[in-house]
Amino acid sequence: MNPTAFAITVIYSVACVVALIAILLIWRSTHGRGERPGDGVDTEKLAHGEKAWFAIVVAALGALLLATLPFIPYGDTAAAEGQQQVSVEGFQFGWTIEPSTITAATATRFTVTATKVTHGFAVYNDDNVMLFQIQAIPGHTSHIVHTFDEPGRYQVVCLEFCGVGHHRMLSTFTVEPV
Amino acid sequence: MSTATSYVEPEPVADAYDRGVARSLTLRYVIASTAIFLVSGLLGALLRQSQADIYKIDDNAWYAVMTAHGLGAFVGWAAFAVMGFSFWVLSEVGFPMGSLGAALARLAFWLMVVGVAGVVVTTLVFGFGGSWVFLYPLPFESAGQWGDGVTGVFSASVLLVGLSIVVWCVAILVIVAGPGLRSESTSRVNRVLAAMGLGIIFRRRFKTERPVPYPVIPLTVIAIDMIIATLPLAGLLIVMIIQSFAPGVSVDALLAKNVLWWFGHPVVYLLLFPAVAVYYLLVPRFAGRKLVSGDIIAVGWTIAVIANVTVWAHHMYLDYPNGTQAAINTAMEPLTFSLTIVSALSLYSLFFTIYRSNWVWNAASTALFLGLVSWLLSGLSGVINATIAFDTFVHNTLWVVGHFHHMALMNIGIVIFGAIYAFLPALIGRPLYSDRLGLWHVWLTFFAGTAVSVVWLIQGLDGAPRRFSELPGQYDATNAASIPLVAVLGLAQLLFVWNIYKTIRGDTTAARRRELMQGVARPRLTSASLQGFAMVATLVAMAGLGLAGWAISNAGADDSQDSYVPIAAEAPADATPAQLGEQVYINAGCGSCHALAAAGTDGIVGPSLDELAPEAERVTEVVTNGLNEMPAFGNQLSDEEIAALTAYVSESAAP
Known part of the structure; x- marks a missing residue:
């Protein structure tokens, strides 16, 4: 998983x-059981407690924000020394991936775009576990850097609805040992 | 104020005539939206069973039905229904519609009916399958499935739906700025701001003779926001209509996506906020006490009115071709979190209004209670979606489908059922035919609908993509698990239809007649032990049904490993070029566009290789350099691979 x-x-x-x-x-x-439970409930006190609840919610959301911000994918995706460059273009309904063979344990920078409509470039390993995804937008190029630890066949799946052949828009590439 | 005083309904200031107008208008919205609900619900079941390979429909038919189901269920049913109930909620808290409000409400009704009819015709008759978000420029790149003219009519239909929403917003603002609030200010802006919740926070600046009724606040907030949200989309739709006959016109895809979600996010709250107004009105009624709330909830609503129209890009977390879009996306995470505060506060208020109250358990109140349960649980999965780090995985997986069915069907949808059970007797002047039938409907809908959503959540966490007319084999068993649950969900709606039909006819159940004539009270279905038993029994039954579907599918499966791209058998050392070529054909995804019987592919976008039966040189030439829509694979495939592919295709293509 x-x-x-x-x-x-x-x-x-x-x-x-x-x-x-x-x-x-x-x-x-x-x-x-028998008695009217509604009698004797201090609703004013409950209403007052809403302020405390407000504080709890804000604190919890703040904690979630701080804990997860380091994991946003918008970090440095600029070209760097020693990276492999792979250019990816989505079309209706397939992918051109050049080169289609990548070396393991080396940072790989994918340059992703699309010809006519938006696609989603998602990479799954051969056990069908999704590793990462990014949108492929016509007229724009996006970059994502990933290092493949395991050699083997990897599957490319389209994750943005792109028309009648969307679910068939599949491809593969191979990661070879160092 | 003493806490023991019983709750007093606000005195309506609307006269009997105005109440009658509100009554007939609400009824009209409810009847039309319920008809759309039944049709779009059936379309949903059709989609799910096709995915589970029971009766498979064509790919484009599937995507066209998906488009009709999405727009139909989301806007044509849920939004349309709560838009109608909003008029009745306002009437119930004493806001007269007035002649202008009523005229606008009629206009919004007809715009919606004509717009939804246009969507139905362009999708189901003319095959428009661009999905309900019709992500630009997909409507103009249909791969031969529908023409630009159909896109033009579809865009015009959605534009009518958008205009209906804007007209409804104006109607709501006209009504809340009317005499109902008994504001001391003559300024309409002051009155609207007071109704938006500022009248609770700043009582001197926004003086009203009566306290602002809580149900008015969410309606005012969404009426303001939907005007802001819809106008840019209307602009995009007009450009699309022009492009349908002037192909030179076009818009940047990323800009169009921002405009789409500028509307697409707030329209979610077009469903939720009026549903909250129904909660705010009815939960205190069934609990027999005032809404447990202070001024802080108005602060939540003030945040919401701003945050709702500034969180659109959380639908675009994975679009970041440049630093600007990435920065916008990052800012959307805390803003989205701030928008959840109003839900958290409302859930607190509503649950504690119920807590230890003399809550009446009937069909309507049960629906509201179960709606709150779904609101809380699906709100939590929404927080997952709102978190960028989590969205990197769940984006465009079936998890999202699970989340919004859980929210839209099991929260808003079930509130609509509750509102129908609660309001219908007053709207048509006849008692509900059977409360017990209503209870069965509500409980079955809740359990089956939740279970259906949970299956999607699980499939999504397993990486299953959304909007696939056909999922790969590894999801067969989970698809099958949802089928009995979908069946229960669908059949439960028959109880609803029957109940409403009998209510409108003015029929009485035999049990009720016995009760009236012989004075024999029927035992209630709502004791704690009976409800508890029913909950556990239904949970077990749903789990059993799901497991049965899963097990049946799993028993029929072979042991070979399924994957998105089939894994070819290991080629022997002395493999012929044609044998190697089959692997190249499968791994490069040639079958996504081309039909080739030998490889078992049936792509329809490119020419069928069986019919074409190309010569070897032709294959090498087209694969290397591309042709028309087909890109060149010369740089992607090695010369050996192209040679193998050439041998395979030219030898195995059978005319």
């Missing part, structure tokens, strides 16, 4: 379990 997907699975599952426990407590609180 892709490590990002694994992190999402863990974080989302834990958040859902906590949320469901809170929901069950609220659901249960509406079923009183």
Whole structure:
């Protein structure tokens, strides 16, 4: 499994379990035995608690922002010494990838664009695990740098809807040992 | 104020005539949107079963149905329905429609009906399959599936839908700036700002005789935002209409994408915010107390009115060809987070309004409660999407499809059902035919719909792409798992249709007649133990159905490893050039455009190699240098590979 997907699975599952426990407590609180549970609830106090909740939410979102910002992909993608250069162009419905053989353990800089419509350049390994993706936009070139650790065949899948042949827009390239 | 005082409904200031106008207009929106719901829901089921290879439809038919389903369900059903309920919500809290408001509401209705009809015709009849986001310039690059004229009519239809939204926004602003607020200011701007929530924060600057009713705030916020959001899209659509007969005209793809999402993000909240207004009105009613909220929620709404129109680029996190777009995208993450604050505060207020209240459990209130559950759970998956580091993986996978069905169907959709159960009796003056049938509908919809969404979330985390008419073999079993769940979801809607049909006819259930005539009260379905048992039983049933579908598909699968691009068998050492050529053919993706029976490919964009049966020299020439739409592969493939490919294609192409 892709490590990002694994992190999402863990974080989302834990958040859902906590949320469901809170929901069950609220659901249960509406079923009183005989007496009217609504009597004697200090709704003013609950309303006041919303300010604390506001602070908690802001703090949690701030923490998530700080924790994940280092992982945004917009870092340095300029050409550098020792990189392999691979140019990728999406067309309806296929990919030209030059060269189609890459060396492992060496930083590879993909220059990605498209001919007519926007495509999504996504690379999966041969176990169908997505490694990275970037949009291929006509009239613009994007760069993404990736280092392949494992030699082998890699699959290219289009991840932006581009018309009737979108799901067939597949290709491969080979990563050879150093 | 004492907390024990019972809740008092606000006194409507609208007279009986105005209430009647609001009633008939709301009813009109509800009936039309429900009809669209039934059609677009069926289209959705058609898509899913085709993906699961039960009855397969053609690729372009699939994408055209996908386009119709997306626009139909999202705008034609959900947005249209909550737009209609907004008028009734405002009427319920005492805001008269007035003659101008009513005229605008009628205009918005007809613009929407004609616009949706145009979308249906251009997609289902003329095969427009550009998806509901019709990402420019795809509508003009159809690979021979539809013509530019169809794109022109489609764009005009979407423009009508956009105009309907703008007219509705103006109608809402006219109504909230009217006499309903009993504002002390004569300035319309002052009144709108007061209704937007500032009347709660700055009571002296925005003086009103009555406190601003909470349901008015989200409606005012979205009415302001959708005008700002829709106008640039209208401009793009007009350019597209011109381009459909003047091909020289064009727009930069990246700019067009920014304009699209400038509209495409806020339109999501065109569904959510009016649904929040329904929550704000009905949850206190069923709980028998005021909304548990202070001034802070108005702060949340003030953030929302700005953030909602400044977060569009979070749909473009993976478009960053230059530093400017990357900077815009980065800024969108904290802005998007700030937009979630209003949801977090609303969920707090609504859940604590229910907490330990004398909550009435009926079909309508159950729908609202379950809607809140989905809002919370799908909101959390939305936060994942909003985080750039996570979006790098989930972008354009089925995770996103899971997220928005969870949000749009299981939150907004279920609120629409709840609002129908709650309001229909007042709208048509007849009691609901069967509350018990409504409960069954709501619970089954909730569990089946959630399960369907969860399957998509799982497939997405497994890397499955969205908008694939055909997914590769590794997703067969999970596709099959969702089929029984889709069936339950669809069948549950029959209960809804029957209930509404009988209600409109004014029928009474046998149990209700016995109750009325013999005074025998029917046991309620809503005790804690019964509800708890039903929840666990339904969970087990849904998991069982999903597992059954998964197991049936898995049992039929062979052991070979599936992948996007088939893995060719290892070529023997003495392989002929034609055997090596088959591997080149598959790995280079030739089959995505070309049909070749020997390789088992059936691409339709390029010519069929079986029909063409090209000579060897011709193959080498076209592969090396390209031809028309086909790019040159001379730099990508080695001379040996091209020679092998030539041998394979020229030998195996069978006319």
